[in-house]
Amino acid sequence: MALCLGSQTIHPPVLLAPLAGITDLPYRRLVARFGAGLVVSEMVASQEVVQAQPEARARAELGLGDQATSVQLAGRDPYWMAEAARLMEANGARIIDINMGCPSKRVTTGLCGSALLRDLDLALDLIEAVVKAVSLPVTLKTRLGWDDTLLNAPDLARRAEGAGVQMITIHGRTRCQFYKGAADWAAIARVKQAVSIPVIANGDITDAATAATALRLSGADGVMVGRGAQGAPWRLAQISHALYGTPAPAVPQGAAFADMVAEHYEAMLSFYGPALGLRCARKHLGWYLDTAQAGAGARHAILTAEDPATVLRLIRSVLSDAGAIAA
Missing domain, CATH: 1.10.1200 (Non-ribosomal Peptide Synthetase Peptidyl Carrier Protein; Chain A)
Structure with a gap:
């Protein structure tokens, strides 16, 4: 199974999640070598990367020439999001992903990440700015909602699709859950039913069995693996082999x-x-x-x-x- 985003093809639909301080360039390249449909950069702050502040510049070593790599941007200002997207495209990025899912208090207090689930009008402004700024496929990563009283991912997904987003990844928790409890893969089905673009299920997917269950309950078109690949960079390739018949990775011994x-x-x-x-x-x-x-x-x-x-x-x-x- 392959997902087509404009001129980009994601095959197999097993993706490496962006994890701050973990999925840096050396690790992404190692995971990609074993086999992954797409690897996503660590979240990059849009204004800082444009202004070339040191921390953002270090994170901007994004492997832009690498195949099957997406650059994830975060921000709250449409101007800076658009400028960062243009910069990434000019430097060879193939896909731009917008972060509206990070639950970190440091991020959400700046009205970025999953805080945008509380302001869908601003979220839409950001999405429209990025889509209009580049000719690349634009994707979105978010959560089920802010909390159990605001489960608005389907609404955000519909509006994002209308603005030109070509794929959406949903972490099966709310922002207020952070990483506690279990990911609700069945709840992702409501997002899948709301849009016609590909939907990727994320959260607690650690092996082929959990990936298969997440796909069955969510109806999603693929899975994204984060913490399940820590210490096992071959994990995505194992899931791809079990679910999609790709070559089995040789687990080093x-x-x-x-x-x-x-x-x-x-x-x-x-x-x-x-x-x-x-x-x-x-x-x-x-x-x-x-x-x-x-x-x-x-x-x-x-x-x-x-x-x-x-x-x-x-x-x-x-x-x-x-x-x-x-x-």
Whole structure:
């Protein structure tokens, strides 16, 4: 199954979610190498990226020349959203995604992210500005609503489709749920019934079984995987194989697993620089150690080492001898 967004094709319809501080360029490239229909950048603040402030500039290392990559923008001002979209298109972006789902208080207090579910007129202004600014497909990611009394995702979806959005991803929680409780995949069906464009189900999708259930309950056209891929960059490819018959990924074992982790670590050092890269990589190393069921002593040694060469040596010695990595 393939989803066609203008000149862009998403196949298979299994997408990597944008996760702040996690789905950076090295990780997205690793997931894409195993197999993903689309990977989405970390959320980029529109005004800041246009004005080239340092943090936004670092996040703007977006892999714009990479295939199957979408750039996610956030903001509350139509002018800056349009300018950021134009900048991304000029630099080679293939798809622009608009964030109206981030629940972070830092984001919502700035009237961005899921706060826009409380002001659909402003949300529509932002969408229209981005769609008019670029010739690229524009997509939207949001939630079921602000809270249980304001479940207005179907209304937003209808208005977004009318403005030219070509695909919508729905996280099956409200903003006020944050990430608590269980994602309500059945509630996504109301959005699917409201529009004719593709709808992607997101939230608590961790493997082929949960993906299949999410699709059945929501009627969605595909799934987006976030935390389920932590420590297992092959997870999307496994889901794609089970649901859509794509080639099964070779889950690395032993020395091959150690080599993959070492390669990811070195890519992060190169991307961020040695000092920042060492710190940013620790969360990924922790997930890899969980996947390998490494002992507490090895975990402590790797995650507290301050010298990249020492970390690389420990990765190879610990993970090469790890037990079988569960497929």
